[in-house]
Amino acid sequence: MVKNIFKFSLALLVSAFVSISAKAETVITVVDWQSGVGGITNAYADFIKEFEAANPGVKVEYTQYTVSTYNEFLKPALSSGKGPDIFAVYPGPDLDEVMNAGHLVNITKEADDEWKGWLGNNINIPELSRNGNLYLAPQDAFTEEIWVYNDMIEDLGFELPAFGDSYTVDEWVAIGNAAKEKGLDGLMFGPVEAWCVFDGFANFVNQGNQNYPEDSLGMALDGKISWDQPMFRDALNAYKTLNDNGVWRKDSLSMDYQVQAWGKWLEREGVGIYCNGDWFISSAPADYNTPDSLGITMMSYPKLSSDSPMTYNKATGTNLGINANSPNKDLAMEFVKLTNSPNASMTFASYGQIPANLAQVDMDALAASPNLLFNDGIKMLATEGRNTNIYYSQAEPMKHLYDGIMEMFLGVTSVDDIVEKMNDVTGYSG
């Protein structure tokens, strides 16, 4: 009996010792919402290996969530004061909230010259900065667009547009109708994720923006100009036309993008996927992106009419903040700096993820990789055309705009009602 008690106590002691020594190392926690984005996952695995080798006794724990579940983790973590050392932040209203709560390191202030040099112009990137200071370190860049399977378009009897061009709204209606006859969708759409609705809307607005490059949408969200203008009405009508003509299935209204719409597109239930982007290059179906042939075409959002100017949504995707209250702040900064290095840019590229710090890499060399979809992504990012801002801070008006568009899809509100409501919500006084 005494022997057994001794054995048990010894076992307890050994396990306690192992547990304590396991915890003796410093752990840096990195969290983002890029679940399913293979390029980011693979690149970070390499960064972690490199960082841990350069910093003995330091372990990096990387966790991914989906967009829909990310805030369930981040909010309690940050508000308890025990947030991760490094975490992704959405560069819209969330950035203001997280920054105002004092969680983010001011990168402009604390980065060394080498890091600033690597960031180049990105140190001044407006959507990741507040009051001229950078708070989020950009990781990957993208064009946001529509992807289509080439063979499906051809099967339906349509021609693919020239690179950089896209179909009009009416052409998408025709494609949608032809697809429906074959039991398919024109476009897979995941509007449960609000950005999927807003980003397309922003693109439509910019096509009709007579004052481009003035940010008319930003001004309208601020209540400085009226929503009762053709550029906003046309954007809403474009959505109405696509929806009412069944370019996407009615079921889409309860679908998210990251899991459901994307999953169904991978299963070839739809010809194209709306609101997709280069972040998914590494997760594209392998059979349609081999070194010998590319079976996927990326194109911008639908054009309002054939003579609409080409308008592209270009932005950064994963944007990392460093926890200002982290006990490992210096190490966290070192890790994020590493992800912005020229070597890291090449690592991102090797996994089909377009790096945000493009100035650090040889674009021609990049665009000649064996990953044909990635090469097109690089080319698309360099395509000339109107550039659309997709990150805004006006949470309340954006909520009402989203709700209005979703209700319009259901047929319970009209374009007139949305315009009136938006003028009301933004406080536009005429």
Next chain:
Amino acid sequence: MIYKTFHIKTLFYLLPAVFIFLTFNVIPGLTSLVLSFFDFSGFETNLFRKFVGIDNFIKIYEDKYFWIALKNTFLFVFGAVFIQTGIALVLSIFIFFGNFKFSVLVRSIIFFPCVLAPVSVGLVWKKILEQDGVLNSILGLDYSYLSSVSLVMWLIIMVNTWQWIGYNLVIYYAGLQSMNIELLEASDIDGANWSQKIFSIIIPLLWPTTILNMILNLIGGFRAFDIVYVLTRGGPAHYSEVLASYLYYYSFSAGGPNKMGVGAAVAFVIFACILTIAVARIIISKKIRREN
């Protein structure tokens, strides 16, 4: 002296339960109530930084989706309390008195969904009800059930009923087993038919069980979240939102309003609803007892 010892001992034994109750119920509940008077996005470490008075309550009062969520919650509760309990009552009587060969198997099949996680149930039913789902394949239709404003809440109620009816059935079955069977035998001698037995003897005798089932379903109904979230995420366009999912939308939803203070105000409304019903039940029960 004996009384005093007993009293202190009782308190001592109660301490763990009181501690757990205070830590996990009372303190978070009160914090949530206080939070409903503050502008809190969920990211701040100082929860009570900006006092906004009753602004959060005014906000939900003016939001039409709150009223939709409230209406849907009561509809869901109605479904759980009356439809679910009613069907469970009918089934339990049928199985108990039916005396058919596979009654144990039937009971097990009806009870089986109760042991499944609501998320799994939601995902399976989503696959059935999707536009390209099992139901449309069988019926040869192309209808979007979950995007129909008029249909979606009833479908959620149906799925919830399907999952939890077995739970009510088991409770009813226990009630039937403990029933004094001599009363039924006496009614047989008096020449009562089955309809008379059911409505004049069985259902009145099962009344306490019915009340228990109704209360359980009522509380569960007000807390409904998982099945709604998995099936529709409160959509399309908030038309299947219930109070708990509306709370989640305001507090955590990606691209949502980021207003946990408003979420706390919604939580208070849920609490007020349950409290009102609980108090009403106690008053009515007392009144009935006094009259009897």
